Structures are given as C-alpha cells and as structure tokens.
Amino acid sequence: MKAFCKTSFRICVFILVFALVFVSVQNVFRHKGAAVNYLDDRYRDFKEEPEGTIDVVYLGSSPMYRGVAPLILWHEEGITGVNFAVPEQSAFNNYFELQMILETQTPKLLVLDFSALFSDRKADEVQFRYEYYRVFDALPSAALRFEMAKRIVAENEEQTWSNYYFPLLRLHTRWISLAEKDFDYPNSFEPYVKGAGLLTTAQPLSVGPTFDPEGAYQYKAYSEYSLSYYRMIMDLCDQHGVQIAAVSFPKDDSKIYADEYQSIRHFCAENYIEYFNFNDPALLQTLALDYETDFYDKGHLGATGAMKLSKQLAALLKEHYNLADHRGDERYAEWSENWQLFYEAYGEYIDVADQPNNA
Numbered sequence: 001m002k003a004f005c006k007t008s009f010r011i012c013v014f015i016l017v018f019a020l021v022f023v024s025v026q027n028v029f030r031h032k033g034a035a036v037n038y039l040d041d042r043y044r045d046f047k048e049e050p051e052g053t054i055d056v057v058y059l060g061s062s063p064m065y066r067g068v069a070p071l072i073l074w075h076e077e078g079i080t081g082v083n084f085a086v087p088e089q090s091a092f093n094n095y096f097e098l099q100m101i102l103e104t105q106t107p108k109l110l111v112l113d114f115s116a117l118f119s120d121r122k123a124d125e126v127q128f129r130y131e132y133y134r135v136f137d138a139l140p141s142a143a144l145r146f147e148m149a150k151r152i153v154a155e156n157e158e159q160t161w162s163n164y165y166f167p168l169l170r171l172h173t174r175w176i177s178l179a180e181k182d183f184d185y186p187n188s189f190e191p192y193v194k195g196a197g198l199l200t201t202a203q204p205l206s207v208g209p210t211f212d213p214e215g216a217y218q219y220k221a222y223s224e225y226s227l228s229y230y231r232m233i234m235d236l237c238d239q240h241g242v243q244i245a246a247v248s249f250p251k252d253d254s255k256i257y258a259d260e261y262q263s264i265r266h267f268c269a270e271n272y273i274e275y276f277n278f279n280d281p282a283l284l285q286t287l288a289l290d291y292e293t294d295f296y297d298k299g300h301l302g303a304t305g306a307m308k309l310s311k312q313l314a315a316l317l318k319e320h321y322n323l324a325d326h327r328g329d330e331r332y333a334e335w336s337e338n339w340q341l342f343y344e345a346y347g348e349y350i351d352v353a354d355q356p357n358n359a
Helices: 002-029 039-047 062-067 070-077 091-102 126-138 142-155 161-165 168-177 224-240 254-270 281-287 303-320 330-354
Strands: 056-059 081-083 109-112 243-248 274-277 295-297
Touching (some): 039 126, 056 091, 091 142, 109 224, 109 303
Parallel strands (some): 056 109, 109 243, 243 274
C-alpha cells in the first residue's frame, strides 16, 4: 500500500510539473506584441482602468484601430474611451471582446464599424483564423476563453479544442524566431494611447474620397453568420444599457464602396443606430483632410488624419449622446496626465491637424 501511494504521489507530481512547464513553454512561444497588435498589453491596461470610468469603447477593424485616438476625444470634450479595434476583425471576435469589456466596465456607448457585415470571417478561413487565435490567446478571462473555444469548435469542422488550448502544437516551429522579449515580455504598448494604433508615415492619395450619397447603388446582402453576432452584440448592449453608434472611415475613391455604405445606412436606420459615414461629403468636409499627408494608405488614416477625425468624432458624440465632460474631475486626473504623455509623443501630428488647410 505504501509503495502504491508513493508511486501515485510521484505520478501526480510529475504530471503537475509537466503541466507547469508545458504552460510556461506555450506562453513563451505564443505571439505577443506588435505582431498581434499588442492585444496582451491593451487588455491588461484595460483591466487597470478604475471601475465605471470608461464611457466609450471602439470595436472594429484596422481603420478604427488606426483612425480613432481616444485621448483626442478626452482633450476636446472630456470623453473617456478605449480603442479595442483589431485588423481583419470579425463580428464573432467583437462579441467576445465586448463581453470582456463588460466584465469590468459598463460604457455608455459602443462605437462599431460593422466591417464584417458583408463577410463571414469564420475561424476556419485561413485569412481570419489567426485573428481568432490572437483574441483567444490574449483574453484575460478563462470563462470567456472556454465559451469562445466551445462556439468555434461547434461552428467550424476544421477547428478543434487543441487549436486553442494547446497553441504550442501550432507554434512549435516559432523557436527559430524566439527573442529575449518572448521570455520576459515587457509592456511595450504605451497605456496613454488607450488602444489606438496610430500610423506616423503618409502616402498621397490618387483620388480621395468620392462617395456620392445621392448616387445609384445596389443593396448588398448581409452575411447571416456575421449578422447573427452583431445581433448578439446589440442584445448585449440593450441588456446593459449601452447605446451603439456606427462609423465608416474615409477611403480613397470611396464610390467603389457605395453599396456597402448605403446598406450599412439602411441597417442602422432599421435598428435605430446613428451612422457617421466620413465618406459622406457633409461629414468629410468637416475633417479638412489633406490627401497628400493625412493618409497612411488608401484605406487607413495616418496620424494627422486620425487626429482630425477624432476631433470631429468627439463633437458628434457630444452632440448625439449624453456623455459627461470629465475634465476637471479629480477622479479622472490620470487622464490629464495621459494627455500630457500623449502630446509629448504625438504633438507634432496634433499641431499639424489643428492647422487649417485648403484640401
């Protein structure tokens, strides 16, 4: 009996040690930092926000990630917000990000770009599967990770539990590119940017936004898969008293996207959601964009363009929603400190954005 107990104890210790080593090795191999848009840092920073202090959250794809600077909205109107947009984002991932947000905050407003409304963007599609992995890997809640994996496996035949809970199986070849930071990962995404991924290089546009809201268009069918998750997001917001606003960002030769813009407008009207389309000439002119310097590429604003859009977005959100101005409130003193840090880092782009131009 003693021998059996001793053997069992050794087996248990071995299993425990093996599990600890395996988990540690997985964390070393897991992608972190810029390659995954600093999700680890952004989620960790968000957990540090005092409860009840975030009024707006921004969810969507790369134009949102690159185009909205929450500290500009703070400086202009005292609006507190965090940007959680991720390139190539899906409605599914937005749903789980929103659940993560609601675990610690109850924002008054969700600003969403509905970028997946016309695309499935499922976890078994090669183009999008790594966005699912990245969100799953970075989510701080074990319960949300479990629910996320459960849904993915149920919806996608090519996906398995091991794809998500044992990332070492898909990342073992990454040993070639391991660096020192993989072993002791520093927080390299500055908290004062509040999630924004601003781009500081510029590319001149060949045409500029050309969308005509009065022009002919064809209704574009929604993805039933994505629509189901946007409905779940809307239901979740309704349950928590969170309002929703929709936004589309300026693009080069944007008449190409007229069918999408007008279909989003129709969708928002049906669901009583305010839609701010910055390709619409009425809104576009308020930005006073310089097409030589304000864009990173044809579909993304550069830093100066993001400052201009964020300034106008602040005015729109203040006008359409009952958002408090927290400037001067001692509970939000850290936001004023963050503004100083943000200005030190991006002041040259902020100053250029504040100068009038004739674009």
